[in-house]
Structure formats: C-alpha cells, structure tokens
Amino acid sequence: MAYLELHELRRAFGPVVALDGIQIELAAGEFLSLLGPSGCGKTTALRLVAGFDRPDSGSIVIDGKDITRLSPNRRDMGMVFQAYSLFPNLTTEQNVEFGLRIRKHKRGARRKRVAELLELVGLGHAGKRFPHQLSGGMQQRVALARALAIEPRVLLLDEPLSALDAKVRVQLREEIRRIQTQLGITTLYVTHDQEEALSVSDHVAVMWSGRIEQVGTPSEMYGAPATPFVAEFIGTMNRLQAVVVDGDRGEVEHAGTLLTVDAARGRSRGEKVLVLVRPELLELEPSTNGSTAGDNTLGGEVVTHTFLGSVTRLKIQGREAELIADVPTARVDSLPVGQPIVAHVPTAGTRLLSLNEEPASDEPDQDGR
Amino acid sequence: MRRRWIAPSAVVWLVVAAAFFLIPLIATLLFSLRSIQTNKCCSGAAYSLIVHDHQFWSTIRLSFQLALETIAISLLLFVPTVYWVHLKLPRLRPVLSLMALVPFVVPPIVLVVGLLNLYKGAPSWFYDKPYGFLATAYVILAFPYMFFALDAGFRSIDLHTLTEASQSLGAGWGTTLTRVILPNIRVAALGGSFLTLAIVMGEFTIASLSAFKTFPPYIQVVNESQPYEAAALSLLSFLIVWAAMLALVLVGRGRPRPAQVAATR
Numbered sequence: 001m002a003y004l005e006l007h008e009l010r011r012a013f014g015p016v017v018a019l020d021g022i023q024i025e026l027a028a029g030e031f032l033s034l035l036g037p038s039g040c041g042k043t044t045a046l047r048l049v050a051g052f053d054r055p056d057s058g059s060i061v062i063d064g065k066d067i068t069r070l071s072p073n074r075r076d077m078g079m080v081f082q083a084y085s086l087f088p089n090l091t092t093e094q095n096v097e098f099g100l101r102i103r104k105h106k107r108g109a110r111r112k113r114v115a116e117l118l119e120l121v122g123l124g125h126a127g128k129r130f131p132h133q134l135s136g137g138m139q140q141r142v143a144l145a146r147a148l149a150i151e152p153r154v155l156l157l158d159e160p161l162s163a164l165d166a167k168v169r170v171q172l173r174e175e176i177r178r179i180q181t182q183l184g185i186t187t188l189y190v191t192h193d194q195e196e197a198l199s200v201s202d203h204v205a206v207m208w209s210g211r212i213e214q215v216g217t218p219s220e221m222y223g224a225p226a227t228p229f230v231a232e233f234i235g236t237m238n239r240l241q242a243v244v245v246d247g248d249r250g251e252v253e254h255a256g257t258l259l260t261v262d263a264a265r266g267r268s269r270g271e272k273v274l275v276l277v278r279p280e281l282l283e284l285e286p287s288t289n290g291s292t293a294g295d296n297t298l299g300g301e302v303v304t305h306t307f308l309g310s311v312t313r314l315k316i317q318g319r320e321a322e323l324i325a326d327v328p329t330a331r332v333d334s335l336p337v338g339q340p341i342v343a344h345v346p347t348a349g350t351r352l353l354s355l356n357e358e359p360a361s362d363e364p365d366q367d368g369r
Numbered sequence: 370m371r372r373r374w375i376a377p378s379a380v381v382w383l384v385v386a387a388a389f390f391l392i393p394l395i396a397t398l399l400f401s402l403r404s405i406q407t408n409k410c411c412s413g414a415a416y417s418l419i420v421h422d423h424q425f426w427s428t429i430r431l432s433f434q435l436a437l438e439t440i441a442i443s444l445l446l447f448v449p450t451v452y453w454v455h456l457k458l459p460r461l462r463p464v465l466s467l468m469a470l471v472p473f474v475v476p477p478i479v480l481v482v483g484l485l486n487l488y489k490g491a492p493s494w495f496y497d498k499p500y501g502f503l504a505t506a507y508v509i510l511a512f513p514y515m516f517f518a519l520d521a522g523f524r525s526i527d528l529h530t531l532t533e534a535s536q537s538l539g540a541g542w543g544t545t546l547t548r549v550i551l552p553n554i555r556v557a558a559l560g561g562s563f564l565t566l567a568i569v570m571g572e573f574t575i576a577s578l579s580a581f582k583t584f585p586p587y588i589q590v591v592n593e594s595q596p597y598e599a600a601a602l603s604l605l606s607f608l609i610v611w612a613a614m615l616a617l618v619l620v621g622r623g624r625p626r627p628a629q630v631a632a633t634r
Binding site for chain 1: 526527548552
C-alpha cells in the first residue's frame with residue numbers, strides 16, 4: 001500500500017502550468033527521485049508535499065491522511081534544501097537540536113539524539129562549530145542530520161548536492177542512500193542529475209513540462225524508456241526514424257537501409273517508429289571499401305573523439321542521422337577521425353517507439369523491451 | 370609575517386578627518402572647563418552644576434525612556450512588517466522605501482503641526498503625555514532609519530530558505546521570527562535602534578513645539594544663560610551617543626556577521 005500519494009496535483013503560476021495533474025505513489029521506506037530538466041515542475045511538486053505552496057487542485061495523502069491543507073510546520077516532513085539552510089546564529093549541535101526543542105523533547109533525550117545523528121553523518125567532532133566554519137559538504141550533512149532529528153514521516157531533498165563539487169557530490173549521495181536504507185525512511189528526492197537519480201533511487205519519475213513522463217526502476221528507465229523525451233533525457237541515445245516494413249520479421253527501413261530489430265515484431269506495416277539504440281550497443285568496424293557491409297549495419301564517418309576514461313565517445317556522421325557510439329579506449333586507434341566505418345545495430349536490446357501516437361501516450365512494448 | 374604599510378596619503382587624510390571631528394570637540398571641552406567666575410581654564414564647575422541639576426537628570430531620563438519606547442514600538446512594528454514584505458509581498462518594498470523617505474522630506478516643524486492637529490481630539494493620556502504623543506511622533510521620525518537598517522539586514526540573509534527550514538522543523542511564524550530570523554538580523558536591528566536612540570536623544574523641534582521638557586530643550590534653556598554648562602551638556606550628549614555606538618559594537622561582536630551569513634549560501 002502506498003505511504004505517500006500525490007493525486008492529480010495541479011499548480012499554475014499565472015499562465016504557466018508548473019504541474020499538470022501529476023500522480024505519484026511511494027511505498028513506506030521507498031526512495032523515489034523526481035528527475036527532469038529545469039522548469040519541469042519537480043521542485044514545485046516537492047514544495048507542495050512540504051506544504052510551502054498549495055495546489056490548485058488535487059490532494060496529498062500520507063499514511064491515509066489528507067494533508068493537502070495542513071501548514072508546513074504540522075506535516076512532520078524533514079527537508080534538505082538546495083541552498084545552505086543552516087541557521088547561521090546556531091552551532092551545528094543547536095541546528096540539529098532545533099526541531100527537537102520545538103517539539104519540547106527533554107534536554108537529555110535531545111543531546112543523545114543530536115550526538116547519534118552527528119555520528120551518523122560523520123560530524124561528531126564538529127558539534128560546536130558555526131555554519132560558516134563548515135565546508136559546503138559538511139553543511140549539507142548537518143542539514144540532513146537536522147532533517148532526520150525530528151524523525152520525519154517523509155524526507156524531502158531538493159537538489160541537496162547541486163552546490164557541491166563533483167567528488168563531494170558522489171560521496172554524499174552514497175551517504176544519503178546509506179543513511180536512508182539504514183533508517184528505512186520514505187524519501188522524495190529532486191534532482192536534474194540523471195546519474196545521481198539512477199545511482200541512489202529505488203524508483204525514478206522523469207518529469208517534463210509539469211507531467212510525469214515515466215516512473216520505473218533505474219534500470220527500466222535506462223533500458224526501456226517509454227517516451228522519446230525519457231529516451232533523450234536518460235543517458236545518451238541514438239534516435240533513428242524508421243518505417244516498419246515487415247512486422248512478422250521485425251524489419252524496419254531507416255534511410256534506405258533495412259534493419260532487423262526484435263522490438264519491431266508485431267508492428268503493422270507502414271508504422272512510423274523511432275529506433276532507439278544506446279551508444280554502448282553499437283559495434284563499430286572500419287569500412288574497407290567505404291560502403292556498409294552485412295546486415296543491420298549503418299555506414300558513416302568518424303567526426304570526433306571524446307575521451308571519457310575507459311571508453312571514448314565517437315560521433316559518426318551517417319547518411320541521414322548522426323550516430324554516437326562508445327568504444328573501449330584501447331581500440332579507438334583503429335577508428336581515427338575521418339575513418340569510414342560500419343556500425344552494427346543489435347537486433348536485441350534495441351528499443352522502438354511509435355511515432356504515430358501522441359508522445360504522452362507512448363508506451364513501452366508489452367514485453368518490456 | 371609580512372608587515373603591513375599604510376600609505377602616506379592615507380595618513381594625511383586620516384589626520385584631516387580626525388582634525389575635522391576632534392577640533393570642535395576639543396574646543397567645546399576647553400570652553401566647558403572654563404571657570405564660571407574667572408572665565409579661565411580649568412574648572413569642573415560647569416560639570417558639577419549640571420550633574421547637580423535635577424532637571425538634567427529628569428530630562429535625560431525622559432529622553433532616554435522615550436528613546437527606548439520608540440525603539441520598542443519601531444521594532445515591534447517594523448520587524449514583522451519588513452519581514453512579511455520581503456517574504457510575501459516583495460512588490461511592496463519600493464512603496465515602503467518611498468514612504469520611509471517622507472520623514473526626510475517633511476520638516477519636523479510641519480510634522481509636529483500636523484500631528485498636533487491630527488491628535489487634537491485624542492484622549493489626554495495620549496495627547497498630553499510624552500509617552501503617547503511624542504513617542505508616536507518619534508516612531509515616524511525614526512521610520513527611515515529603522516526601515517533602511519532592517520531592509521539591509523533582511524537582504525543579507527536567505528530569508529525564504531531560513532523560514533522554510535524553520536517551518537519544516539515544526540516552528541510556527543512567531544518562533545521562526547524570534548528564534549531564527551531576528552537573531553540573524555540582530556546587528557541590523559541594533560543599528561536601527563541606536564540610530565533611533567541618537568535621533569530621539571537629540572530631537573528638539575517636536576519636543577519644544579509640543580511643550581515637553583526633554584533633554585534637547587533643556588540644553589537650549591541652559592545655552593541661553595549658562596554657556597559653559599551648555600558646552601558641558603553638549604559633550605555629555607556626545608558621550609551618550611558614543612556609549613550607544615560602543616554598546617552596538619560590543620553586542621554585535623563575536624557573532625556571525627551578515628557577510629558571513631551571506632557567505633554560507
């Protein structure tokens with residue numbers, strides 16, 4: 001049963017519709033990330049859950065109780081903000097203790113809880129410091145401890161890592177996940193960073209233009225994007241416009257080339273589709289005579305190399321479309337810039353989206369491919 | 370450690386500025402130390418007469434009490450107002466800024482005539498008493514000082530985030546204002562308060578025209594007949610303002626300054 005439910009939440013600011021009837025459900029102890037580009041409505045959704053804003057319509061239910069009209073200080077939501085939000089006049093300990101004082105907990109109990117939480121976030125030594133004496137990462141850890149101190153019903157995190165440098169960001173996101181798992185607290189996390197969302201969440205909800213595009217596990221979101229937007233937003237994806245030629249054999253035609261993809265089986269002839277292929281699934285070979293060779297291949301020429309560590313990303317100018325392919329860095333010397341290549345499109349593992357329907361109703365194939 | 374040098378031009382300007390401020394004070398001090406009988410230096414008779422004059426103590430007490438009352442009313446009135454305007458009604462801020470300039474534009478003599486007419490029918494406990502009528506006039510007079518000081522204080526902190534953080538932890542509006550916001554604009558509030566103190570301690574026109582015996586009209590009365598005592602009084606009033614400023618520095622010391630608060634964001 002869902003612990004936190006957002007029912008048809010709608011919020012408009014003048015003519016701008018920030019949320020257009022979103023529906024989200026979180027089970028108790030679940031970690032769900034709202035992922036999307038700036039202005040997609042994810043922070044608005046979080047602020048509605050926190051109570052800092054009121055929806056135009058729809059409801060927010062927590063543990064069976066409607067809290068839509070409840071003021072933020074009565075919701076028992078712990079929140080970590082994007083901006084450093086520690087109270088500058090209070091020490092680390094006093095910041096963590098703040099919510100407990102408001103709840104009139106006894107002094108001994110407060111001190112014990114504060115010490116436990118500071119240890120949990122690895123800042124047991126920094127209790128007497130003021131916020132301006134802490135680094136950005138430390139401040140966000142204290143903010144996390146402060147939010148957890150009140151034993152919130154739901155933990156809300158609004159891009160808490162966006163102001164930190166890359167290394168601290170990775171460390172802290174792992175720590176957030178560790179603490180969340182340890183405490184089993186229901187968590188709603190807002191981020192625009194797909195890597196962050198995919199690495200820490202049980203489920204990810206991709207938002208765009210005030211709507212939920214798709215909800216799924218990180219691997220589902222990566223491997224089976226349901227809409228062109230999700231396909232584009234999560235990771236890098238090659239998008240090939242094609243027409244189904246033979247649904248029985250799974251054949252589609254892209255730029256005059258016949259491709260066989262399992263996902264096209266059962267599609268009706270003449271259907272316009274988008275063939276989605278991850279860069280790591282494309283296999284490249286140098287072309288000896290400048291033309292494509294064999295089945296399921298596309299021809300092109302290497303345009304650029306981008307070093308990404310263990311792999312190098314190659315941009316390939318095809319006949320009609322630009323392709324992106326990741327190849328092991330060790331074998332990139334055989335594919336220099338200007339080299340004509342053939343790219344093998346895998347039959348399995350390739351996704352297909354129908355272009356005959358409205359984007360919002362684009363659904364993944366029933367078999368989950 | 371590298372030794373820090375002060376540029377010679379800076380020293381020159383420092384000396385000029387110090388002379389500009391100190392010469393009149395030294396002259397006043399020397400004048401106040403002249404003997405009433407011989408007109409020559411040095412005697413503490415003027416100071417002795419002043420501190421033994423019960424009117425000195427009663428007028429300075431009244432002015433000080435009026436200053437504290439004005440500060441209290443101004444803080445109670447303006448802190449929540451400026452907080453709310455910054456938080457919820459930012460479009461009203463320019464309107465409030467414009468209103469705050471009115472006491473600068475309207476001369477006190479015009480203000481007092483207007484206020485005397487406005488409150489003519491008011492109950493005597495308000496109209497005839499300095500703690501009623503005069504304090505009201507002083508709140509208006511202190512408005513720009515208090516408003517601009519508080520406005521700067523509120524702008525130096527991340528008001529929205531601090532408010533929301535406090536609320537998410539269970540605090541209501543009152544607790545948020547008193548335990549989170551006020552401590553972080555404390556220096557600004559103190560700045561406004563001491564400017565108000567200085568204004569009220571030195572306000573002559575309104576007090577004189579509305580016939581209340583506060584400290585500045587007392588200085589004026591002394592000045593008409595006792596020049597050495599008047600000079601002594603002037604120095605004492607300077608000392609009071611300096612003491613107030615020193616108190617501001619001491620109270621504001623060792624706590625996160627607005628710049629530090631801003632730097633944490």
